[in-house]
Amino acid sequence: MDPVFLSAGFVALAIVYGVYRRYTRISLAGVPGPEPASFIMGNLKELYQGQAAEADFKWQAKYGNIVRFKGSFGEDQLMVSDPAALQYMFSKSGYRFPKPPERRVVSKMINGKGVTWAHGDDHRRHRKIMVPGFSTSASKAFLLSFKNCAESVGIKVTQLPSTPMSNEWMEIISNSGGSAVFNVSLGLSRATLDAIGEAAFDIRFSSIDINESAQALARSYNSVMSDVFGSPSDGQILFRELSKYIPAQILDYIQEVDKSPRITRIREMGNMATSVAKQLVEEKAEMLLQGKGNRDIFSLLVKANMDTDAKEKLTEEELFAQMRTILFAGHDTTSNTISWALLELAKQPKIQSRLREEIWETEAAVHARGDANFTIADFDAMPYTTAVMKEVLRFSCIVYHTYRCASQDDVLPLSQPITTRSGDVIHELPIPKGTRIVASIAAYNRNKELWGEDAHVFNPDRWLNGTAKEKKVTSIGVYSNLMTFIGGARSCIGWRFAVIEIQVFLTEIIGKFEFATSDKTERIRREACLVMAPIVEGEVEKGVQLPLRVSLAPRTGKGC
Numbered sequence: 001m002d003p004v005f006l007s008a009g010f011v012a013l014a015i016v017y018g019v020y021r022r023y024t025r026i027s028l029a030g031v032p033g034p035e036p037a038s039f040i041m042g043n044l045k046e047l048y049q050g051q052a053a054e055a056d057f058k059w060q061a062k063y064g065n066i067v068r069f070k071g072s073f074g075e076d077q078l079m080v081s082d083p084a085a086l087q088y089m090f091s092k093s094g095y096r097f098p099k100p101p102e103r104r105v106v107s108k109m110i111n112g113k114g115v116t117w118a119h120g121d122d123h124r125r126h127r128k129i130m131v132p133g134f135s136t137s138a139s140k141a142f143l144l145s146f147k148n149c150a151e152s153v154g155i156k157v158t159q160l161p162s163t164p165m166s167n168e169w170m171e172i173i174s175n176s177g178g179s180a181v182f183n184v185s186l187g188l189s190r191a192t193l194d195a196i197g198e199a200a201f202d203i204r205f206s207s208i209d210i211n212e213s214a215q216a217l218a219r220s221y222n223s224v225m226s227d228v229f230g231s232p233s234d235g236q237i238l239f240r241e242l243s244k245y246i247p248a249q250i251l252d253y254i255q256e257v258d259k260s261p262r263i264t265r266i267r268e269m270g271n272m273a274t275s276v277a278k279q280l281v282e283e284k285a286e287m288l289l290q291g292k293g294n295r296d297i298f299s300l301l302v303k304a305n306m307d308t309d310a311k312e313k314l315t316e317e318e319l320f321a322q323m324r325t326i327l328f329a330g331h332d333t334t335s336n337t338i339s340w341a342l343l344e345l346a347k348q349p350k351i352q353s354r355l356r357e358e359i360w361e362t363e364a365a366v367h368a369r370g371d372a373n374f375t376i377a378d379f380d381a382m383p384y385t386t387a388v389m390k391e392v393l394r395f396s397c398i399v400y401h402t403y404r405c406a407s408q409d410d411v412l413p414l415s416q417p418i419t420t421r422s423g424d425v426i427h428e429l430p431i432p433k434g435t436r437i438v439a440s441i442a443a444y445n446r447n448k449e450l451w452g453e454d455a456h457v458f459n460p461d462r463w464l465n466g467t468a469k470e471k472k473v474t475s476i477g478v479y480s481n482l483m484t485f486i487g488g489a490r491s492c493i494g495w496r497f498a499v500i501e502i503q504v505f506l507t508e509i510i511g512k513f514e515f516a517t518s519d520k521t522e523r524i525r526r527e528a529c530l531v532m533a534p535i536v537e538g539e540v541e542k543g544v545q546l547p548l549r550v551s552l553a554p555r556t557g558k559g560c
Contacts, residue, residue, distance in 0.1 A: 026409060026432040028076040030420035033068035034059060042070030044237050051525050052532035053400045053442035056081070057456070060443045066418055066429060072241040077436040081443035083450065083474035084415040085429070089404060089439065090476060090488035095120050100405040100436055102244040105251045106530075109266060111328055112274065112321030115493065123490070129304050129314055130322065130493055133200075133297035139496040140376050141295060142199040146501050147373060149195040150508035152206070153187045169513070169550065179551035181518045184342055185534055185544050188335040188505075193218060195501060196330035200297040201280055201323070217276050217327075220269040223533075223543030225332060228262045230529035231540060244436075270324065277323035281316065298323065326494070333398045334498055336533050338505050339546045340396035341388070343524065343534065344458045346515040346548050351388070351460060356553060358384045359511045379503045387463035389502055390480050394451065394468075395458050397484040398531045400442040406435040415449070415474060441483040450481070516549040 036042040047055045047069065056079065059067045065082035080086060089097045098119050099107065107117045115126040132138070169187075172180045190206060197203040197218075205218040232240075243251055255263055284302045287294070301322060305314050314322070345352040362378055379385070412429040419425050446455045452467040462468045463480075470480045476487040478495050485492035492498070520536050524546065527535040534546040 026430045028068050028078065028431065028435070030422055030424070031066060031068035031076075031078070031418065031429070032063045032421060033070075034063070036070035036074075039074055040072060041234065041238065042072055042074070044071060044241060045234065047438075048232055048237050048528065050528065052528040053440065053526070054528075056400070056440045056443040057446060060440070060446070064418065065416065065443070065447065066412075066414065071436065072238060075436070077438065078431070079438045079440050079443070080412070081440045081447060082412075082415050083444065083447065083476060085412040086439060086444060086483065087474045087476045087487075088413050089437070090486060090490065092488075093410075094489050095123070096407050096410065097404040097437070098407060100244060100403055101248060102240065102246075102251075103403045105243065105248060105255075106240075108252075109255055109263075109270070110530075111325040112270065113318055114321030114325035116325055116329075117321070118318075125312055126314065126318065126322070127493060128312065129308060130301055132304050133300040134494050134497055136496055138295070138297070138300065139494075139500055142195075142497070143376065143500065143504065144373060145198045146195050146504040147508060149191045149198065150505045152194065153184075153191045153505070153509055170552065173551060179516070179549050181547050181549050183545045184515070184548050184550070185335065185339040185546040188338050189222065189331070189544070191505070192335040192338070192501070193221060193327075193331045196327060196334075198296075199497070200326045200330060202294050202296040202299070213272060213276050213279070217269075217272045220272055221327065221331060224266065224269055225529045225531050226527055226533050226535060226540075226544055228266045228529070230527050230533070230535070273324045273327065274320045277320040278316075280323065281319055297326065329492070329494060330497065330501075332531055332533075334501055334505075336398045336531060336544075337392060337396065337498075337502060338509075339534050340398075340532075341392040341502075341506060342509070342515050342548060343521070343546060344392065344395070345388075345510070346517050346521070348458065349516070351458075352510065352515065355384060355388050355506075356510050356514075358382055359507050360555075363511060374504075374507060376500070379500070379507070382507075383464060384460065385503065385507065387460040389499070389506060390463050390468075390482070391458060391460040392502070393479070393484045394445045394482055396532065397441050397445050397482075399484075400440070400528070400532055402439045402441060402486060404437045404439055406431050406433055406437070409433050439483075441486070444476075444483045510553070512553055514551045514553045516551070518547045518549050520547045 034043055034046070037045060043055075059069070059079060060081055065080070066085065067079040068076055069079060071077045080089070104117055104119070111117065115123065115130060118126045169180075169182065172182075193205050197205045203214060205214060255267065258264070280298060281302060284294075284299045285306065288299070288303055288306065302319070305319065345355065359382070362374065362382055366372075366374055366378060410431055410433075412431060414426075414428055417425050417427045418429065445451070448455045450469045452462055454462070463470075468480075475481050477483050478485050478487055478491045479499065485495040485498070523537040523539075525535050525537050527533045527540075527544075533544045536542065536545055536547070539545070
């Protein structure tokens, strides 16, 4: 047969098939949503160039919990915050809604081929190896380490080992008339890096005894997310969207050779993390063989991997990636969560005082029984402290979006019906294969049906007066029905670790210091850089910062 004729036949068939698919495939055109600003950029600039979740809240208020918006070149995408739809995607459907390939490339760039990158059977294998290090008992065992690291926030503003030690907060406060303005996020970042370093790897990053590569790694994590992903340009947003059409191998090559400051920054951090991880794997494997293994998370991970059947083992590259994943998830997210907590407490001194009173009452009871430190049971018996922590996790979820893609034609169940643009009322939403979905954790956590009419207000009492719907038929999250730690097969493996760490840090810091707003408070913006970080408007070049006025907490009241 004539090759030209044959080629023309294939082209004709492709055209016919394309037209057929266009007019017969499931359409999202009827789902309400904002009009695109342009054909090329769609609604992407509004979504990704504003403050974290700013567009989410605006669209949720106007269109509801299922919103159709335009990606590049007219592509229909969905923003989902409906409880039933999210439960179906994350809990009931397992791996039918994977991360889109282009988002997995970003995950690999940040953390390597670790558990956040893996999918399907690979993801199950990664989690199986990692679970022993993040069990309830393992997380509770780090209580004292967390306390020691939390104390370093207020006692000393520690610099990294290669720089001189700063003055103590207390000394600065006493020499400044009783209060002083500190960038509290800096101290928190260093203290939480120490906490994850000690608990996960048996390393104190602020110690003068650690090697140069670990020191360099600690420095590289400072403001890395805002440096790399903050304030994206139109071109960067468009490239990220169009990258879905570029083979992963080519994207990997681009990242390896790209000399732009952002890519170079995160590539260098990844290389340093891998170098430190390689050294740690060798050291811990040797110690385990000698019967001297520690109980830090990475030792437990290495041990679990050594005890696993060959086909189930993690490769060296995967082990190195787990360290990067643990460092990122256990450091940046926690320090920013506590930063936003301190900002809200500074804005609402009555809530701060009430929290401190409960902390002091519990502290007095601990000392009265002859103990020096709080136990897990003490934290469990502090209802207002727990309520404040839950409210922070709800109101200021650090990871505000997670991205999914429909691997097949599917149907999303809905908690509330949707009125389409043509006026039809639908109770479930058919979606076509390939649909890109932005699962809005932030918008779900502000859903008024779940959290009350004042869902956009920081109010810890909702967890005490029954307003917060922690137990629903459509329960999703692993912790108090929040989506902050996601849910289902890809839920945050270290959520117990994070909850205990936040409890300890809040108790230590609020018990000692009082926080008030500063002259820059009104300029604090929720920087959208994959995580939500505090940035001062007009001072983006200074990176993450949260300037608050700090004074010693006045020892008054019945808990003293």
